Amino acid sequence: MAQRFENVDVAFVDRFEELHRVAYRAAYAVLGRRADAEDCAQEALARALVRWRSVQGYAPAWVARVSTNQAIDRARRVARTADSSSEASNADPMSDRRRDLVVALRALPKRQREAVALRYLADLPEADAAAAMGCSLGTIKSATSRGLERLRVELGPQWAWED
Numbered sequence: 001m002a003q004r005f006e007n008v009d010v011a012f013v014d015r016f017e018e019l020h021r022v023a024y025r026a027a028y029a030v031l032g033r034r035a036d037a038e039d040c041a042q043e044a045l046a047r048a049l050v051r052w053r054s055v056q057g058y059a060p061a062w063v064a065r066v067s068t069n070q071a072i073d074r075a076r077r078v079a080r081t082a083d084s085s086s087e088a089s090n091a092d093p094m095s096d097r098r099r100d101l102v103v104a105l106r107a108l109p110k111r112q113r114e115a116v117a118l119r120y121l122a123d124l125p126e127a128d129a130a131a132a133m134g135c136s137l138g139t140i141k142s143a144t145s146r147g148l149e150r151l152r153v154e155l156g157p158q159w160a161w162e163d
Helices: 010-031 034-050 052-081 086-091 095-107 110-121 126-133 137-155
Strands: none
Touching (some): 010 052, 010 095, 095 137, 110 137, 126 137
């Protein structure tokens, strides 16, 4: 692949599969649909390639953040255009829960939403999430804790979030 795309940074090519897994996992957690999650992951990786020199130091967190934002936007667009009939619910029994999650995530302040998405949807370590957000470890811990608390209140006890 590196020979075919001479201008592509070798480091990006070497990390592509890892980054794709992170981006896909984050988008799938929000959307629950493989094709849509794949589209979000591809968009995140395309954006990472364009900005590779500036994001390579914290690439997994960066692509997780972009992919999660893409997934949330896609879910919002689908909800706007979709008929709220039983057809959507019958296709995926988890769709109502995912829809509730997207609404609750969008209601969070940006920093809390990003912290929760990076830590729990993309499953990144606190240090990587802090690097991606450009903040301290304590800020990540605080934002994650506050975000999870708001999600617990919004979503109710049926949603189990680990601290």
